Amino acid sequence: MPDRESILSPKDHFPFLEDAQTRADPNWNAAFPKGRLLLVTGDICESVVLVLRGQIRVYQVSNSGRELTLYRVGPGESCVLMLSSVLAEQSYPAVAAAETDVTAVTVPVAMFREWMQKSTGVQRFVYDTLYHRLTNVMVLVHEVTFGKMDVRIACYLLEHTSAENIELTVRHEDIALELGTAREVVTRILHTLERDSLIATGKGRITVTNRSALAKRCEDA
Structure with a gap:
């Protein structure tokens, strides 16, 4: 049975595509395989994804080559940057x-700028994206600056876990990339959490064994 995302049309995800002012044809079915770099620092955007x-x-x-995840862009979204x-x-x-195989609508830059001038739906989408994403980035800045x-x-x-799903399949390197730190730091902290009986670790997986105690650690965030 197909998942819900596979049966939704582009206009279900982005209602502004119904606007009379946005009827010019973008690429409705652009594909980006997992691992594909869409943009790197300094690139000039040729289209909006x-x-x-x-x-x-x-x-x-x-x-030094260390990575810090700013945010992720999923179905129904575009990249604020x-x-x-x-x-x-x-x-x-x-x-x-x-990060996974991606299917997207790609809109040439000139076309999108024209949409922005003429369509209130596009304007609302852009402003909402700016507000929500920048709010999330402010939280990230606070965490990186002040958070232990x-x-x-x-x-x-x-x-990344729940009371029903206590096991997480993840490498120490992946957590380090996500949080903008070194793998060795992640490994050391995970060993401490395991020593305190909050988690159990195995090859490529982490199991939360004491969720309430782990939650107390987050109260200092």
């Missing part, structure tokens, strides 16, 4: 990569 299926990871890379780069006519300030890494890892484990 509206995600239908899959997920794009947007991140920054330090001079892409939108701002297009509208401000500036280069892209991060890296955007397909052990607290951030505890919160990460809670966010």
Whole structure:
């Protein structure tokens, strides 16, 4: 049985595509395989990507090569840095990569700028995206600046598990990339959490064994 995302049309995800002012034809079925780099720092955006299926990871890379995830773009969304780069006519300030196979509508820059001038639906979509994504980035900045890494890892484990699904399949390197730290730091903190009987670790997996105690660690966030 097909999943819900596979049977939704582009206009289900992006209602503004119904607007009379947006009837020109974009590419309705662009495909980006997992691992594909859509944009890197300094690129000029040639189109706006509206995600239908899959997920794009947007991140920054330090001079030492360390990565920090800024946010992800899923179905019904577009990249706020892409939108701002297009509208401000500036280069892209991060890296955007397909974290899974991605299907999207791609709208040429000139067409999208015209839509932005003429369509209130497009304007509302852009402003909503700016507000919600920038709010999330502010939370990330607060966490990176003021949050202790052990607290951030505890919160990460809670966010990616549940009371019903206590096991997480993930590598230490993946957590490090997500949180913008070194793998060795993640390993050390996970060993501490395991020693305190909050989690159990195995090859490529982490099991939350004491969710309530782990949640208390997050109260300091």
